[in-house]
Amino acid sequence: MATIMHVDMDSFFAAVEQRDNPELRGKPVIVGGTRDSKRGVVSTCSYEARKYGVHSAMPIAQAVKLCPHGIFIPGDHKKYAAVSGQIRSVFYRFSPVVEIVSIDEAFLDMTGCEHLYGSLEDLGRAIKEQIYETVSLTASVGIGPNKFIAKLASDYRKPDGLVVVRPEEVWDWLAQFPVKKVWGIGQKTAEILASWQIYTIADLRRCRRETLVERFGKYGDTLYQLARGIDPRPVEPESETKSLGRETTFETDISALPKLRQVLAELSAEVGYRLRRHGLWARTITVKLRYHDFTTITRSASLPEPVNNDDDIFSTACQLLVKNAGSRPVRLLGIYVSQLTSFGQASLFSDPRREELARVMDELNTRHGRRVIYKGRQLPLDSGGK
C-alpha cells in the first residue's frame, strides 16, 4: 500500500505578507489587487478575511463590500516564487518523488519511507516543523494511501493541520464528505448528483457502476472508485526529458576497438531512433566507459548544431571512444545525448536523402516492431560481415 503526503501552505500569499510585515498580522489581508482595482480577483486571503466570507477567485470589488476594512495588496509573485523554491527544497529532503501541483502545494510519495520518522504522525510533524524552520510559515499536511485521500486530509483541519488517514480508516472517514469534495466533481456534476438525491460520498456509494458510466462516461468509473477511496493516480515528478541514452554491460570484458565500435554503432542507432521518435535533436553526445577495474569515465562533445541522425551521433561518439578505449578491457559501454532541442537545423552540405533514409528505416523498424533494417556497421563482427 502506498503512502502519499499532500502538503498545502496555509493562505500562502497572505501568510508571506503577514510574515514580512508584522502590522498585517491578525488582520484581514487580501492579495490579488488594490482596493480600487476593477477587474482584479482575490488570489489568496488570510483566515481573518475568510471570516467575512471572502474567498479566492472572488472579484476584488465583492471582497471590498464584504470586508470594507480589509487590507488589499496587489502581491509580489517574484517573492512568492522564491519562498516556494525554499519550501520545495524541504520536500526533496523527504522524498525524491515530488509532484509540484502549484506554487503552494505538492504531493510527496513516501511509500517505503513511512517508518523513517517513527509514526505517520511523526512524519507529518517533521515536515511541518522543517517548513516552519525554513520559511516561518505554516502548512497543512494530509497523509493517506493515495492522492485523493491525502489531499482531502490536508484540507480537513486547515490551517496548520495534520491529518493521517490509514487505509483501514478510509471507508468510514470518507463517507461524511459532500460529493463536491471528490476530485473532478464541479458545480455541474454536483447538480446532476443532487437531482438523484446524492449529496455525500456515502450516498454516492449507492450508485451502481453502470449507472455512473452511463451518465458520465469514463469518468463515471473513476467516480465509482473514488467514492470507495480508490485512486490509482501516481505521484508524477516533473518529467521533462533532459537527456536520454543507452548502455550495455558485456558478458566478458572487451578491449578490441572494432568490436567496441560495432556496439557503439548499435547504441547510436537506438539512441537516434528514440530521439527521432520524440521529435528531438541533441547538441551534446556523451560516451560512458566502465573499465575492467570498475573505474568509470564519461566524455562529452558538443556540436555546433543539434543532430538526431545515427551517422552524426555515431561519428561523434566514435571519436570519443577512440580517444579513451583500445588498451584497457571495457566492461560497460554507454552513449548519452543531452542539450535536447525540439528543432533540427538543416545543413547546406549534407545530402537530404540521408534524412529520408533515416525516416524510411525508422518506419520499417517501427512497423515490424523489431529491427529489420540497419546499417552495416551494426553487424556483429563474428557473423563474418555477410
Place this chain on the structure above:
Amino acid sequence: MRFATTQGEMLRCLDMVGRAVANRDVNPILTGIYLECENGRLTVRATDSEIGIEACTSVESDQPGKVVVEAKYFLPLVRRLPGGDVFVQELPEHQMLEIRAGTGSFRFQTMAADQFPALAAAEPKPLLRMPSQIAVRMIRQTVYAAQKDQGHSVFGGVLMEYADGELRFVATDTSRLCFNRAAVPNGENFKMILPARTCVELQRLLPSNPDSMLEIASLGSQVLFRLETEDVILVSRLLEGQYPDYTRVIPSQTDTEILASCSELISALERAELMGKKGPAIVTLSVEEGIMKLESRDVELGEANESLSIEQKGPSVTSAFQVRFLLDMLKTTDSDKVRMGLSSGLSPGMIRPVDDDDYIYVLMPVRVI
C-alpha cells in the same frame, strides 16, 4: 635604446598590437611586447603565433636598440600616463626599461629581445592592392557566418579568393553561407582560408578613411596584410583543408521572391527573438497574398505573432528559421529593402540587398515537429 614620443602616439601603437599578445604563456616571450627603435622609427610588435601585428611610428631617438616588456603591465601603464611627452630609455646594465612622463618614472624588467620571433618567415609576395573600405565591408558582411570556436576546421574560417579581377569572401557554418564579392583590378589569383579571428582583428585595424589602401601578400603558409597609410602590418596563419564548393549551395532560383523592408523585418524579428528561453528562437515565416506572417513560440514562455506587408512574386510558402540567422544578415545590410527567396520544404532560403548582387546570404530552414 632611447627615444622620445608622446603618450598618445605610444598608446596608439600599443593598442593596435595589444590584441595579438598571447594570453597563455606557452612561450613566455610571447606574453611580451617587442619594441625596436632604429633610424628614428619605433616598431612595436606582438604575436601569439597565430596572428602577429606590427605598428610603426616616427620618434626622436639618439640610441637604437630593442627590448621586450611584459604586455599585461606595460600597456596599462602607458594608458594611465598623463598626456604629453614620454621618454623611454633602456638600462642594459639593469635589464630594465625606464619610462618617464610628467613627474613619474617607471621601470620594467625586460626579456631577451633576440628571442622574439619575426612576423614574416619568408619574403612577402604581393598579390593585391585595394581600398581598405572594400575589405571592411566584405569582412563585416561575411565573418559572422563562420563557425564559432571551431578553430581548426575550415568552417571556422573565411574563404578569401581572387580570380578574374574579382575578390570574393565566403563564410559558412554549414547552416548558412555568406557570399560577398567586389571588383578589384590588377591582382594575382589566389585562394586562402583565413581564421575568423584574423578577419575580426583586421577589421578592427582597418580605418574608415576612404583614401586608405590595403595590400595583401602571401608568405607561403601565412598571409600578410599591410595597411599602407597607417604603417601597420598583420600576419596570420592560414587554415588548412579543402573549402567546400560553395557555388553548389547557392540556389539559382527559389519558388517565391519577396521584397520586404529591412528595418520592419529587423524590428519584428527582434520581438520574435524573445521567444527563445528554452533554446534558440525559431520563427516560422508564412507568405501568402502579400503578407508575411511571423510566428514563434517557446514552450516555457509563450508566443509571438505578427504580420508584415510585403511584395510577393510566386506561390504561398512557409519556412522556419533560427531568428538569429536572419538577424545576423539583415543587420549587416546597407540597403533599406531586401529580396528574400523562399522555397517550400527543406530547401534553402536566400536573402540579398535589393539593389546589390554582390552580397548573397543562403540559409537552411529548421525542421520543427
